[in-house]
Amino acid sequence: xxxxxxxxxxxxxxxxxxxSGIGAGLARRASELGMTVVVADIxxxxxxxxxxxxxxxxxKAEAVVVDVSQPEALDHFAALVNxxxxxxxxxxxxxxxxxxxxxxxxxxxxxxxxxxxxxxGVVHGVRAFVPYMLKSGKEAWIGNLSSIGGFSVMPTxxxxxxxxxxxxxxxxxxxxxxxxxxxxxxxxxxxxxxxxTGIFDAAAGAGEPEGATRHxxxxxxxxxxxxxxxxxxxxxxxxxxxxxxxxxxxxPEMTEQVTAGRIEFxxxxxxxxxxPQAKQLLGI
Ligand SMILES: NC(=O)c1ccc[n+]([C@@H]2O[C@H](COP(=O)([O-])OP(=O)(O)OC[C@H]3O[C@@H](n4cnc5c(N)ncnc54)[C@H](O)[C@@H]3O)[C@@H](O)[C@H]2O)c1
Numbered sequence: 001x002x003x004x005x006x007x008x009x010x011x012x013x014x015x016x017x018x019x020s021g022i023g024a025g026l027a028r029r030a031s032e033l034g035m036t037v038v039v040a041d042i043x044x045x046x047x048x049x050x051x052x053x054x055x056x057x058x059x060k061a062e063a064v065v066v067d068v069s070q071p072e073a074l075d076h077f078a079a080l081v082n083x084x085x086x087x088x089x090x091x092x093x094x095x096x097x098x099x100x101x102x103x104x105x106x107x108x109x110x111x112x113x114x115x116x117x118x119x120x121g122v123v124h125g126v127r128a129f130v131p132y133m134l135k136s137g138k139e140a141w142i143g144n145l146s147s148i149g150g151f152s153v154m155p156t157x158x159x160x161x162x163x164x165x166x167x168x169x170x171x172x173x174x175x176x177x178x179x180x181x182x183x184x185x186x187x188x189x190x191x192x193x194x195x196x197t198g199i200f201d202a203a204a205g206a207g208e209p210e211g212a213t214r215h216x217x218x219x220x221x222x223x224x225x226x227x228x229x230x231x232x233x234x235x236x237x238x239x240x241x242x243x244x245x246x247x248x249x250x251x252p253e254m255t256e257q258v259t260a261g262r263i264e265f266x267x268x269x270x271x272x273x274x275x276p277q278a279k280q281l282l283g284i
C-alpha cells in the first residue's frame with residue numbers, strides 16, 4: 001500500500017480555497033484516499049459543487065463558506081470544524097489569488113486583499129487550527145501553499161511574489177517550531193510549478209490595473225500549454241505530504257532550476273536581472 005493510502009485512509013481533511021483549482025483537486029484526492037473532506041471556499045457555489053461531486057462519487061464531504069482573509073472567520077471555522085467533525089488530520093492552507101501590475105499601480109485595496117488572503121490566510125489558518133491539533137495530541141499534517149514564486153522574483157507579479165516568499169519563510173519557521181516543541185504535527189511547503197487551474201482567468205483580476213490583462217493572457221496560455229493536469233498534481237502533492245516531506249514540489253525540476261538561480265543571485269550579490277524567458281513573457 002502506498003504511503004498516502006496508509007496515512008490518509010481516514011480522518012478529516014480541511015482544505016481552503018477548495019471550491020476550484022488545486023484545492024478542489026486535493027479535496028477529490030483526499031476523498032479517494034478515504035478522508036472526510038471539509039471543502040472551504042469564499043465561493044459558496046464552488047465549495048458546494050466540489051462537495052456534491054465528492055459525495056456523488058461515494059465520498060464524504062461538506063462545503064463551508066470561509067473568507068480566509070478574515071482572522072476571526074478562521075477562528076469560527078476552526079471551532080465549527082472541531083465541533084462538527086472532530087480532530088483534523090490534514091489541513092491545507094491553499095486559498096490564494098494572483099495579482100498583476102506595477103507595485104505603484106495596484107490599488108491599495110487589491111494589495112490588502114492579496115496580502116490578507118495569501119499570507120494572513122495561511123498564518124491565521126495555522127493559528128486557528130493548531131491549538132485544537134495540539135490538544136488532541138494526535139499526529140496531523142499541515143501543508144501551506146508556497147510557489148515557484150516563493151524562490152524567484154518577477155516584475156509585475158510583485159504583490160503575489162511577496163506573499164509567496166512570506167509563506168515559504170513562515171512554513172520553514174513553523175516546521176522548526178513543531179520540532180522544538182516536539183508537536184506531532186508535520187509541516188510541508190507545497191510548491192506547485194504550474195498546475196492547470198483558473199488562477200489567471202480575467203474574472204479573478206478585479207481591482208487590477210488595466211495593463212494586467214496582457215500578462216494574464218500570456219500566463220493563461222502558458223498554463224494551458226505546459227501546465228500539469230490537476231489530478232496528477234493533487235496525487236503527487238498528497239503522496240509527498242504523506243511521506244513527511246517538507247519540500248512538496250509538483251514539478252521538482254522547476255523548483256531545482258529556480259532555486260539554483262536564486263542561490264547564484266545571492267552568492268554573487270549581483271543586481272537583479274531577468275532571464276531571457278522572463279523577458280519574453282513580459283514582452284520586452
Ligand atoms: N496553479 C498553479 O500553477 C499554482 C502555482 C503556484 C502556486 N499556486 C497556489 O496554489 C493555490 C491555489 O491556486 P489555484 O491555481 O488553484 O487557483 P484558483 O484560482 O483556481 O483557486 C483558488 C481558490 O481560492 C478561493 N479563494 C479566493 N479568495 C479566497 C478567500 N478570501 N477565502 C477563501 N477562499 C478564497 C477561490 O474562490 C478559488 O476557489 C494558491 O495559493 C496559488 O497561489 C498555484
